[in-house]
Amino acid sequence: MSAFSKIIEQFGEKTLYELLIGDNKACIFKVKDTNNILNEEIDYLYSDMQMFGFVNFKNISEMLENIDRKSEIIEVNGVEKYYNSLVSSITSNSKRLDHLYLPLKNESITVFFEISMLRDFDNKNVLFLLKERLQSDLSYESLFADSYKDKLTGLFNYNSLKLHLDSIHGHRYIGFMDLDDFKSINDTYSHKAGDEVLTKIGCALISIADDNVIFYRKGGDEFAFMSVDLDQNGVKDLIRRLKKTMANIVFKDSKIQFSIGYSEYKDCCDLTGHEVLQAADLAMYESKAEHVGKEVFISIDTVKKIMKESSLEKEIAKFDLKRKR
Structure with a gap:
């Protein structure tokens, strides 16, 4: 089965269609589903992190090192608690996780992502969809910040x-x-x-x-x-x-x-x-x-x-x- 066929099977045709023509940029990658998932090599399937102004991260641990610690959501929860919660979600054995929030900072700006994650048990891989949240979107961070x-x-x-x-x-x-x-x-x-x-x-x-x-x-x-x-x-x-x-x-x-x-x-x-x-x-x-x-x-x-x-x-x-x- 091709990478795109697997993406369509797991994420659905509508999601793939939105990726290809939507306003929000996104990328899809996979990693091996092991006990060391955070350090497994990233295999980019659709686009990559250079689209957002980042280098292509070698693994998820390297990606998480670029979290914007001054983001309001992280500030409210505390950096350590937020990081541990994110790692716990990624390393859990859940088949599917949606709407994990990830603000990544490069040299000049912060890019806000929503992560969806799906386990492909047959091939022992985990698929990740990173979708950029635009400022013109309903601001997830602002809504969260309004609560705290x-x-x-x-x-x-x-x-x-x-x-x-x-x-x-x-x-x-x-x-x-x-x-x-x-x-x-x-x-x-x-x-x-x-x-x-x-x-x-x-x-x-x-x-x-x-x-x-x-x-x-x-x-x-x-x-x-x-x-x-x-x-x-x-x-x-x-x-x-x-x-x-x-x-x-x-x-x-x-x-x-x-x-x-x-x-x-x-x-x-x-x-x-x-x-x-x-x-x-x-x-x-x-x-x-x-x-x-x-x-x-x-x-x-x-x-x-x-x-x-x-x-x-x-x-x-x-x-x-x-x-x-």
């Missing part, structure tokens, strides 16, 4: 925080930041003015984010952070930098201040991610109620004590009730 990024500030949103909490490991500190007296800005100067302030805050937080800290917009005038591989002194230094950066944001002669509460999260600490978020929320409420402009820390031991004697929900409800009075 806050449009106004450019920060990750609360969905991302919950995702990262489950996927990033190590000693983490999670903090919530609530702007002090932000309601008066909206009431006095309009919501447009409030959005302007929130945008400035987003830019400021992005400017101090690094490999050890990620910032999020929780919603409204609340923001959050998660630090990775910092001890408590490192987090205190982060908070000092936060305050210094925020002090430089001025609106109508008023400086931006916020209350902050944070808690810690360790692997195997017998707490769930949800409970840690509640603990950080409780710490922020305490900061807001008693120490405006100050930070409050709740340790893992304190969280366990609260849960033993009462519940985090009840403690948060107490502060929420006081706030509404």
Whole structure:
């Protein structure tokens, strides 16, 4: 059976027709289906990677080395998690996989691909179809990013925080930041003015984010952070930098201040991610109620004590009730 006959059999005549006359460029290749599939030599059947401005990769491992690590989808999931998930899909024994997402970067641009993968068990090969996604197409990346990024500030949103909490490991500190007296800005100067302030805050937080800290917009005038591989002194230094950066944001002669509460999260600490978020929320409420402009820390031991004697929900409800009075 010829290569094109096999392609038609596996992908269908419609797909082949779209490849030959469609606007989206594509290539098809095969590799031997072995336990070392990532390093098996690529045999290009239809077109090749030079069409997209790349060299012809010798194997899949070499191709994956060119992943654009700054792509928003990868940024949200984390490079390591995304890479491992992609490798797991390719090395699985599934007969067919569709719509794997692969952004590859050459010297000047990033090309976005959708991968379909089919196993030819008879001949012990795996067929790969790489189809370019044009910017004029429905933007897969934009749709994905809309789910995990806050449009106004450019920060990750609360969905991302919950995702990262489950996927990033190590000693983490999670903090919530609530702007002090932000309601008066909206009431006095309009919501447009409030959005302007929130945008400035987003830019400021992005400017101090690094490999050890990620910032999020929780919603409204609340923001959050998660630090990775910092001890408590490192987090205190982060908070000092936060305050210094925020002090430089001025609106109508008023400086931006916020209350902050944070808690810690360790692997195997017998707490769930949800409970840690509640603990950080409780710490922020305490900061807001008693120490405006100050930070409050709740340790893992304190969280366990609260849960033993009462519940985090009840403690948060107490502060929420006081706030509404």
